[in-house]
Amino acid sequence: MNDSMSIPHLILNASGVVQFVMLLLIIASVLSWVVIFQRSFVLRRAKRAHKAFEDRFWSGIDLNELYRETPAEQETQGAEHVFRSGFREFNRLLPKTRNPQAILEGVQRSMRVAWSREEERLNLHLIFLATVASASPYIGLFGTVWGIMGSFQSLSMTQQATLATVAPWIAEALIATAMGLFAAIPAVIFYNRLSAASNKLLGKYEDFAEEFHSILHRNLQGRGDQDAA
């Protein structure tokens, strides 16, 4: 491979539009990798936190105690966040109404809100990854098309169209596509992986919310019976 066909040389000799496209793709690639690393860390931590909280929750601890363990002003995450918002709503509604149906509805609503907040938190920036994954091949293709266009324009000036005159231009243009794929492939893979992980976690939160709801329902049912009796 001679020097004029090395990749850095080709990049530096590309036309302005192609260079801009390459720059855009490099930035997209860097940002997508930032998102990939950040999301990976966040999801791993969330998974670990959820496991710890579930262990605590099912250890037979008193729910009031569990609720009081963390100060009210400290923001919590994951299933704990769902639990706290639900339990807070339950405690607030309990003295106000004697209708268990209304209490449960209020609890369920507040837990859904908390869950939705968690979903938003977990899926943060994953959309960016999806955008990079789907758009960067097209951006790269645009750079390639533009480069080949330029190569043919310059080819019309020359007397002889040998492979040697066309090859550097096309190689240069194709680098843009290569870069687009270089950005897109990890983005696609990690988007799928991370969104699957976050969905799984959100499903767990949902399961937990249902379980907590059923516990509260059982409590209210017992109290309703007592009231009736």
Added chain:
Amino acid sequence: MARHDSRVGYGLPVALALALHVGVVVINVLEFPTSDEEPSSASVVKATLVSTETATDQAQRTEAARARAAEREAQEEAAAAERQRQQEAEQAAAEQRAQQAAEQEAARKAAEEARSQAEAEAQRRAEEAAAAEARRQQEEQARQEAEAQRQAQAEAERKQQEEARRQEAEAEAEAKRQEQARQKAKAEAEAKRQEEARQQAEAEAEAKRQEEARQQAEAEAERKRQEEARRQAEAEAERKRREEAAKRAAEAASNSLDSAIAGEEEAIANARQAEQASNSFQNLVRSAVEQAWIVPPNLSSGVEALVRLTLLPTGELVNTQLVQSSGDAAFDRSVLQAVERAAPFREMQDLPPAAQRRFRDFNLRFKPGDVR
């Protein structure tokens, strides 16, 4: 959420992402995969020209190369000897010239000396003559005086008249005797002086001769020394030459294998050169044969045939011979037919004679490539 994001910061992910990209770039720049694929032969048929040297031929060539090398060596040696001889002759000539010059110088010196001697002699003679003249004049004067005296005496005697005739005569005799004695003494002195001069001249001549002899002896000695030096140098050169020859002989004797290898290498180099020179012809023959070749269908893979072609200098085909059969009769036949069909290789006439000789007799290897 803000708290969470502050907990899982963006610093580490950014650093990791940048490190990853820098790593990719560095790998790309440093060791981009150098893919130098073998240029696959586009032709379907691979008919390649194989070495035209046969085993016996090779031996002959080796022998020839060795003989050539020996000849060259001998030539070199002869040239060296010639050079040396020439040098010696030059030296001798120079010496002779020097000698001649010395001799001439000596002769010139001698002549000069002789001339100067002669001159001196002449001068001396002239001086002597002058001296003699002066003496003679003196004598004359003296005689005249004496005559006058005598006349006066005679006058006086005559005046005295016989008075002292005897005395006078006596005095005359006496005077005459005296005169004679003086003359004799004078002559004697003259003779003595002459003798002395002669002796001196003789001594001078002797000295000169001795000087000459010395010079000659010196010249002789010089010549002899030069001769000696020349002889020594010759002996030295001879010795060196002999040593060199001995060494060469020893080398040749001990490295006969090497020489054989060298000969072979030379032959290979020659063959390569000729190959380069006739590359176009080779390609032409190959393409012509390939075009004329109708490859039979249903070939088993890996069949290969070697055909020996004998050509005239005009490029006409004299003989084709199957050197190495493929084992497939149809394939062999197709190969021979292809050669015959392609046959008159007229371009042979355009080749240089050396390359022509090379292509008078050559082998073609037939190997169907990817048969399409």
